[in-house]
Amino acid sequence: MSYFSYRQGRLHAEQVDLIQVAEEFGTPAYVYSRAALIDNYQAYAQALAGTDHLVCYAVKANSNLAVLGVLATAGAGFDIVSIGELKRVLAAGGSADKTVFSGVGKQAYEIEQALEAGIHCFNVESEAELRLINQIAERHATRAPISLRINPDVDPKSHPYISTGLKENKFGIDIGEAERVYAEAAALPFIEIIGVDCHIGSQLTSLSPFVDALERVLKLIDRLAARDIVVRHLDLGGGLGVTYRDETPPPVKQYVGALLERLAGRDLTLILEPGRSIAANAGVLLTRVAYIKENGGRKFAIVDAAMNDMIRPALYDAWLDIQPVDTGGRHPEGVYDVVGPVCETGDFLGTQRSLAIAAGDILCVHGAGAYGFSMSSNYNSRPRAAEIMVDGEHLHLVRARESLEDLMRGEQLLTEPGT
Ligand SMILES: *Cc1c(COP(=O)(O)O)cnc(C)c1O
Numbered sequence: 001m002s003y004f005s006y007r008q009g010r011l012h013a014e015q016v017d018l019i020q021v022a023e024e025f026g027t028p029a030y031v032y033s034r035a036a037l038i039d040n041y042q043a044y045a046q047a048l049a050g051t052d053h054l055v056c057y058a059v060k061a062n063s064n065l066a067v068l069g070v071l072a073t074a075g076a077g078f079d080i081v082s083i084g085e086l087k088r089v090l091a092a093g094g095s096a097d098k099t100v101f102s103g104v105g106k107q108a109y110e111i112e113q114a115l116e117a118g119i120h121c122f123n124v125e126s127e128a129e130l131r132l133i134n135q136i137a138e139r140h141a142t143r144a145p146i147s148l149r150i151n152p153d154v155d156p157k158s159h160p161y162i163s164t165g166l167k168e169n170k171f172g173i174d175i176g177e178a179e180r181v182y183a184e185a186a187a188l189p190f191i192e193i194i195g196v197d198c199h200i201g202s203q204l205t206s207l208s209p210f211v212d213a214l215e216r217v218l219k220l221i222d223r224l225a226a227r228d229i230v231v232r233h234l235d236l237g238g239g240l241g242v243t244y245r246d247e248t249p250p251p252v253k254q255y256v257g258a259l260l261e262r263l264a265g266r267d268l269t270l271i272l273e274p275g276r277s278i279a280a281n282a283g284v285l286l287t288r289v290a291y292i293k294e295n296g297g298r299k300f301a302i303v304d305a306a307m308n309d310m311i312r313p314a315l316y317d318a319w320l321d322i323q324p325v326d327t328g329g330r331h332p333e334g335v336y337d338v339v340g341p342v343c344e345t346g347d348f349l350g351t352q353r354s355l356a357i358a359a360g361d362i363l364c365v366h367g368a369g370a371y372g373f374s375m376s377s378n379y380n381s382r383p384r385a386a387e388i389m390v391d392g393e394h395l396h397l398v399r400a401r402e403s404l405e406d407l408m409r410g411e412q413l414l415t416e417p418g419t
Helices: 018-025 034-047 065-074 083-091 108-117 127-139 178-187 208-226 252-263 276-282 312-316
Strands: 004-007 010-013 029-033 053-058 077-080 099-101 121-124 144-151 191-197 233-235 269-272 283-295 298-303 322-324 333-339 348-356 362-365 386-391 394-399
Touching: 010 018, 010 029, 018 029, 018 283, 018 362, 018 386, 018 394, 029 034, 029 276, 034 053, 034 065, 034 252, 034 276, 034 386, 053 276, 065 077, 065 083, 065 386, 065 394, 077 083, 083 099, 083 108, 099 108, 108 127, 121 127, 121 191, 121 233, 127 144, 127 178, 127 191, 144 178, 144 208, 178 191, 178 208, 191 208, 191 269, 208 233, 208 252, 252 269, 276 283, 312 348, 322 348, 348 362
Parallel strands: 029 386, 053 077, 053 269, 077 099, 099 121, 121 144, 144 191, 191 233, 233 269, 298 333
Antiparallel strands: 004 010, 029 283, 283 298, 283 362, 322 362, 333 348, 386 394
8 A cells, every 4th residue: 555645636645745744844855654664564574474584674775763763663674784774773773683784895894893783694795705704703702693695696687787696796606606605604613604695686576586596595505405504594685676667566475475485394584685665665755846947849847856865767767756746736737857956967857757837846756765865965065855754644854954064064174285
């Protein structure tokens, strides 16, 4: 069910009129639905009920503290890719022992702090990282829990920038090398092997790449067992797609069902790391039309949100639904490119959209809850947007709009010679 729906021609988030949100907090603003986040998380928890499991929400999709707090309260674990994300998880009330640490470039200080915090598992992406973790664990007189992130060489048929499980990608360890590296890990005294991990990409809309990857990884687990290397968990990463336009990803229940079917009879805890499928459709971006203009026969709606607020259209050619929040405006319909104020031709939220709008109108960019704010920047010295969480009829400002002072924090003029 969608928690964003029209009532008397005006778009609401749960019980709250989004025109009211735009008036109260200004634009651009991200608005999240608490109920949608919980529902999306529960879809996983329910599909996995009765199986040993851990749902580790991928923090990078949307790392707002309130979002993490809602999911932690619902019982989620977390998938992090930096120590900054671990700080956020802990600040939001999440537990380190339900947190897994992914990423190809973990720094020594990050490994050290994650080990001290007592995270559940390091998802190791190279032999060099494995050896570094062993050294750091030795200094701490402990054994670091690890899985190896395996690259199963499966094409997820997603956008090339979000495909991660092909042989030539920078992620993980080639499945052909995996047994040798596991044997090496087993011989390291300060390493404790607890799992196998893989994550093949994002916005996957069919089951077959997931199932192919799973089958390859299960065969690896059997080959490891034959060498007396026994793993307790299988982490299948994230990657389940969502509907932005007309994509038809399998529902969570069907996706999890297909995995569990192939895990029957095995004594393995299943870890999943969903990001997008929990957060994307739990958030929208509100933006105001500043100007309407026409150039060379093309109509532009120039809005106050830009690629610095939402980079997915520019970066991945992503299509996001854009609709007026108030449909009662009775403006003539036109075909618009919806563009931001940033000085880049790639600065668009959507092109060639039929919209009945005028300057001053508030537009809603749907599907903006994942990889929206978390990928935002200050490009063009634009303060980052406000973030608001709706809960029933209540509104919470969960991140204040950045101020102009925030933009220059930490910067200094030269004070020494030649100033
Ligand atoms: C980004 C990422 C995820 C989440 O992917 P989604 O497509 O958002 O579900 C999970 N695990 C790892 C290792 C990631 O890098």
